[in-house]
Amino acid sequence: MASPTFSDRIERIPPSGIRDVFEAAGDDAIDMGIGQPDFPTPNHAREAAVEAIRAGRADSYTPNRGLESLREAIVAKHERDQGVSVDVDDVIATAGGSEGLHLAMEAHVDAGDEVIVPDPGFVSYAALTKLAGADPVPVELRDDLTLDPAAVEDAITEDTAAFVINSPANPTGAVAPREDVAEFARIAREHDVLCISDEVYEYTVFDGDHHSPMEFDTGGNLVVVHSVSKLYSMTGWRLGWVTATSDRIDRMLRIHQYAQACASAPSQFAAEAALTGDQSVVDEMTATFKRRRDVLLDGLAEIGIDCPTPRGAFYAMPKVPDGFVDECIERGLIIVPGDAFGDGGAGHARLSYATDEATIRDALDVMADAHDAVTE
Ligand SMILES: Cc1ncc(COP(=O)(O)O)c(C=O)c1O
Structure with a gap:
């Protein structure tokens, strides 16, 4: 056999x-x-899902990108928190940040490419890089466990397709200062490599503020990966999103269409309520x-x-x-x-x-x- x-x-x-x-x-x-x-x-998120289910609004596929009302809530969130305006079609609702990371890798990384990842860093970065046939290039952290933009820049070769940043970070709890985030944006722009910014812990910052490369000019070389899992304690709902330029969204949407069709409808209603409700x-x-x-x-x-x-x-x-x-x-x-x-x-x-x-x-x-x- x-x-x-x-x-x-x-x-x-x-x-x-x-x-x-x-x-x-x-x-x-x-x-x-x-x-x-x-x-x-939060109760209002749970209730929104229950109401949608009871009213029969969660029985069908949603648009591939996700419910328009959810994406509008995400656009409003980026306006409120990052001060940037995003087109409602430049967002895809995903099955958690996990799917968002997968889409970002699969749509941008080829066999033989290199992806720079923080070391130590969240386990998915190296694994998804390998799954895309590429090689992770680990970059050691500073003594305070933040990722040094200069170390990322030094690690760039002609094979580099992307680098991953994650602030606030798992497993370190480190938060990238504003000047480092501005540097990451410059590196993405000047070296023409993709910055994949994993911001799933955005709201859990104790000292200082969260900064996203969205606030700076990345020359469009940015995919932001987000999720309601840690923002609102909704890990079981499996709902996240990616935000990027239209050409990148178009490519990620092709994978999402075939692999997922759309994110779970009840979870989309819950996420929308979490994003628009009492913070x-x-x-x-x-x-x-x-x-x-x-x-x-x-x-x-x-x-x-x-x-x-x-x-x-x-x-x-x-x-x-x-x-x-x-x-x-x-x-x-x-x-x-x-x-x-x-x-x-x-x-x-x-x-x-x-x-x-x-x-x-x-x-x-x-x-x-x-x-x-x-x-x-
Ligand atoms: C840094 C980081 N990114 C992404 C994820 C994925 O989370 P989810 O798929 O639940 O949104 C996690 C989960 O632990 C994480 O720690």
């Missing part, structure tokens, strides 16, 4: 290393591994994350673990001694080894504080014991 053959492309990508950690830690483990906000989806939920979530961050940082400092201050998202990425992550997992605390996010993450751990303060304090007790055990 012929053995099944798999594409060369699929054999290039390993399964995500993050899942292994959850399995190793057991069922009643303390969880600082998960990357989703622990808040309910105070966002402030409440951000204030809560900031309090938790401070509890975590104080606790880590007491233990003697050095951690650059994360200014956004809900992750911290301290340097940890050898054996620390395994010791924590054995003691029932789920944290993710830094090298799950690239070689540049070695010697670090990613701690997610999308969990309540009591859990963070319990986790700190475990970390203190684990630290003693490996440094004795």
Whole structure:
């Protein structure tokens, strides 16, 4: 019997290393591994979906790009937050930021190309680059875990198709300062390479402001990837969007048409309500994350673990001694080894504080014991 053959492309990508950690830690483990906000989806978003379902408005395909009313809400969001005006047809509603990243890669990257990715960085960047047949080029971060535009510029070769930026960042919590974002825009424009800007954590910034390359002149070499997953605690709804120039949208839409047809209709109604409704939920979530961050940082400092201050998202990425992550997992605390996010993450751990303060304090007790055990 012929053995099944798999594409060369699929054999290039390993399964995500993050899942292994959850399995190793057991069922009643303390969880600082998960990357989703622990808040309910705002009620008005849920209700909008329920109403649409009840009224039979969510039964059919929507336009491929997504409901016009949702895209208008996205246009208004970019006007409000980025101060830029976007055409309603230059947006595609996607199945989360994950699909947006996939569309951006598939539409712009060929076999043999290079894509510059932050290292450590979100696991999808290197994997989707490989799936497109291209090679990820990891760029190490600065000591404060921000991505250095000069390092990105140095890594550009004649094969570079794109570079990925992500602020606020997973797994580091780093937020790119305005001058760096302006530099990334200049690099995209001057080197004529695509900047893929992953802004799914936009609203979770504690100190300073979020900046997008949309605010600067990229010469059109920009795809912004967005999602309601982390903005409004809606990971399960699988709804995001991409924003780009018409020619790029046209190419991404071809993939989206064949692979997806359209994003889930009920989720589109929910996302529209989240974007247009009361935004105070966002402030409440951000204030809560900031309090938790401070509890975590104080606790880590007491233990003697050095951690650059994360200014956004809900992750911290301290340097940890050898054996620390395994010791924590054995003691029932789920944290993710830094090298799950690239070689540049070695010697670090990613701690997610999308969990309540009591859990963070319990986790700190475990970390203190684990630290003693490996440094004795
Ligand atoms: C940096 C980053 N980008 C994109 C995503 C994808 O999120 P979603 O597909 O839920 O929008 C995640 C999810 O963890 C992420 O951390």
